[in-house]
Amino acid sequence: MKATARAHTNIALIKYWGKRDESLILPTNSNLSVTLDGFSTETTVHFREGLKEDSFLLNEQKVEGAALGKIAVFLDKVRALYGKEIYAQVQSVNHVPTAAGLASSASGLAALAAASSKAIGLSLDNMELSRLARQGSGSASRSIYGGFVEWQMGEREDGLDSYAVQIADQSHWDIRIAAVVLSKTVKKVSSREGMRRTVETSPFYAGWLEQTAKDLQEIKQAIIAKDFEKMGSVAEANCLRMHATTLGANPPFTYWQDTTMRVMQTVQNLREQGIPAFFTIDAGPNVKVLYLPEDEAKVKNSLQAMEDVEDIIISKPGSGISYM
Ligand code: 2P0
Incomplete structure (x- = not known):
């Protein structure tokens, strides 16, 4: 029950700025970004019987406190989809050419959504993956796709219609x-x-x-x-x-x-x-x-x-x- 995924971060050209539901992470406005090839996160998730809690290594350093809490809360959502209590070891490497606070939660939560859902045996399509990543961090919903990506805010209270779609892929325009x-x-x-x-x-x-x-x-x-x-x-x-x-x-x-x-x-x-x-x-x-x-x-x-x-x-x- 182990999988590794990579996601790139993105920069919003039309900003996501405000939530209508804080727990499901539903935005007040649809927004749009471009995925960036220069920054990525690679994450391995290993679910194992017998673990009593989740653990997180970031760039080979043990992470605890609020950052681990965010991951555990997210993995709770994956466990709920799976229907069984099983904990994971999470290992991430941020490929960011500098320690300048540019690593965003977008690549991190998108890679975590992909790796954890695969590791636990769910096979989600991109729409489902985007919806899942959204619940970790709003901007992560957009990092499922390359190129130019719109996160459609949706109208439903349950968030089922709030996910990202690709407007044009990365080969569309060399900017x-x-x-x-x-x-x-x-x-x-x-x-x-x-x-x-x-x-x-x-x-x-x-x-x-x-x-x-x-x-x-x-x-x-x-x-x-x-x-x-x-x-x-x-x-x-x-x-x-x-x-x-x-x-x-x-x-x-x-x-x-x-x-x-x-x-x-x-x-x-x-x-x-x-x-x-x-x-x-x-x-x-x-x-x-x-x-x-x-x-x-x-x-x-x-x-x-x-x-x-x-x-x-x-x-x-x-x-x-x-x-x-
Ligand atoms: C964006 N930002 O569209 C906007 C523009 C910052 C300014 O998405 O609370 O880490 O996890 O959903 O996605 C940064 O917020 O926030 C962000 P949460 P997130 O890129």
Whole structure:
């Protein structure tokens, strides 16, 4: 009862920002991401009779506390599908070229969903797998697929219609995504806490929801038509709107640092020079820059010239779940 799976992380171009059901992880809006080939998690799950609890090794280090708790809660859902109490040894390796806090729960929970369901003998299709991964971490539902992926929010209370679908695979469009790793990042509000506080208290949240549904339709058309300016400008505006909701929360907060804003400025300067480059930012200070392969040297040089940029990790659209 052992299986190994690999998943890549993803970056949202239309953000998932808020839950309508915290326990099933059902979002308030449909959202869309691109899977990144530069970051992945490989996870082995071994269910064994006689174990009294789950255990977790991450990059060969024993993990306990809240991180183990998240895994055990997720494995409870897999055990419930299987119908029997049996515990597992979980071993994960994060393939992230730097220790910069970029490893996301998306690749981790997607790999765990695939490996654990296979190990326990369930054979789930991608829709079922996406629905399962969603219950570990919302963004993990999208990492089941490669390329451009939409997580459809669904309407049901039981979440059966809330899962991701592929809009276009990784060979559809050769774009680049540079993850700009900043030095001296400060401790952030977790995305779970940040989205909860925003949904509950920010008067800007209603405006965010209204516009994001329109953004999603526009970006899907842009992706299919390979209209880079359109895709980039919609993604950038959507990111700015998501971050604007946090300033309206009570207590207010922001994920941005001074360095975050300087990278945003650099990207805007590139555009003024005629280079189509766009940024997006998740629940943290690091910035991801979208650009076309022919502009790589100029984009990289501008970012590398900046103070406080520690690393630049370049991805292409990556693949979905695979089994080892
Ligand atoms: C996203 N983020 O769409 C958004 C944009 C952060 C900002 O999904 O609570 O780790 O486990 O469902 O998926 C990060 O949140 O949150 C996230 P949970 P998750 O990528």
